[in-house]
Amino acid sequence: MWLARDEMLDRDVAVKELTLPEGMSDKERHDLVTRAVREAQAMARLRHPGIVALHDVVVEHERPWLVMELLRGRTLADTVREFGPMPPEYVARIGADVLEALTVAHAQGMQHRDVKPGNVFLTESGRVVLTDFGIARQEGQTTITEQGLTIGSPGFIAPERLEGQPGGPASDVWSLGATLHMALRGAPAYEGSAAQRIRATLTQPVPPVQGELGPVVTAMMAYQPAARPDPRVAVEVLRQVAAGRPAPRLPTGAEVTAPVKGRRRAVLWIAAAAVVVLGGAGATGFVLMNRGAGAAGAFTVPMDVCTLIAPQAVGGLLRTQQPPAGKPDSDEAGPKCGWPLQGTGVGLQVQRDSDTVDPWSMTEASARRLFTNQQRYWAKYDTIDWNWPEIGVTKSTRATRTPVRQVAGVGEEAFGFELKGPSGRLVSAHVYYRLANLVVSVEYTTLSDKPTDEDIKQAALKAAQASEQALRDAG
Structure with a gap:
């Protein structure tokens, strides 16, 4: 050889x-x-x-x-x-x-x-x-x-x-x-x-x-x-x-x-x-x-999702010198982690479909299907009820979704959308991307009126890019 x-x-x-x-x-x-x-x-x-x-x-x-x-x-x-x-x-x-x-x-x-x-x-x-x-x-x-x-x-x-x-x-x-x-x-x-x-x-x-x-x-x-x-x-x-x-x-x-x-x-x-x-x-x-910035190989070893965004990156996104520790969780959609502060937070989830035990068991073909299905799912709903008790949103809050759009600069394919609060300004931005056999969703949310809408969009994109780089480094 x-x-x-x-x-x-x-x-x-x-x-x-x-x-x-x-x-x-x-x-x-x-x-x-x-x-x-x-x-x-x-x-x-x-x-x-x-x-x-x-x-x-x-x-x-x-x-x-x-x-x-x-x-x-x-x-x-x-x-x-x-x-x-x-x-x-x-x-x-x-x-x-x-x-x-x-x-x-x-x-x-x-x-x-x-x-x-x-x-x-x-x-x-x-x-x-x-x-x-x-x-x-x-x-x-x-x-x-x-x-x-x-x-x-x-x-x-x-x-x-x-x-x-x-x-x-x-x-x-x-x-x-x-x-x-x-x-x-x-x-x-x-x-x-x-x-x-x-x-x-x-x-x-x-x-x-x-x-x-x-x-x-x-x-x-x-x-x-x-x-x-x-x-x-x-x-x-x-x-x-x-x-x-x-x-x-x-x-x-x-x-x-x-x-x-x-x-x-x-x-x-x-x-x-x-x-x-x-x-x-x-x-x-x-x-x-490891193929660097090109196509990634399959990810098959389970990872701690709370390591996918480094503390320094979390601190930069949340604008604090003392970033919160990641709080792991899981539901039927897959393992997830949140980094909450009062009034703001970053969230990440590695998605899975209903036919696989965990995300690491998915093939690239099944990940492609899951990504497409997620994009169709979010495009269906104009309004969404959400809450996040750890950042202070304890009651279900109605938000309006912006149009689902393609996102460049992260993963092998990606889409994103934002949620607008009652006042009409953005409160959170979401990015879904596929990398090889994984589908990852990333969220940045803030209740502050200081960041601009573009700041909020860029924060979600930066969080997604940081997690993608962590995956590539691990692979």
């Missing part, structure tokens, strides 16, 4: 070189190049935050080079090797993210066929990426490997494929189950030489995994493909465990009933893993880099 610079688009990229062995025949060389091009064709059709993006493929002097999204981080295998077994909640989130990425591939008739800890990458910002579709096989497409040759990694190859069957989406589910098994135990389900791992996969039951994830991991590794859970059901179970909630019942009757551990240990573990950055051009994996 090489670090390179795309001079045409002025960006860093990862270039994967396929090294061809010496002494190959022309046919062998041709087949290997064909396999690399097929990898490119398979990857180029896949678009998902959990799948590394392929930009281009170049064949130079009968040697293929894959130009891919530059990612920084470390593999799940390396992380477990250094830090040991992972907290169940973190493993559950990894499993759900990878399974959703696999579902996208399966919907396009693509199997990964080598899901393993070494091909699951954890980004510095918490994004989970499935890499190396180099042996991916599309349904209806003949394999370029020799007949009877099973490709994959022993210990992570589904039993049916070891028996010579082509396998299917359920085979990837088994391999992911084995991957999660290792993350939970700190060691593979089946150990030993390659031959011993293959023999154990075909003859031995799945070693038990204790805790809330045990039933779903065991079900994913069922010997018969038909006995494995539907991916949508498995994702739901994994998301529930990741959120620290009781897991729903599996169709097989298995339950995840063990006590759910607190989230603090998982967050500390994530933080410890994230400080280690993979270096060197010879690395075999890669993860999303």
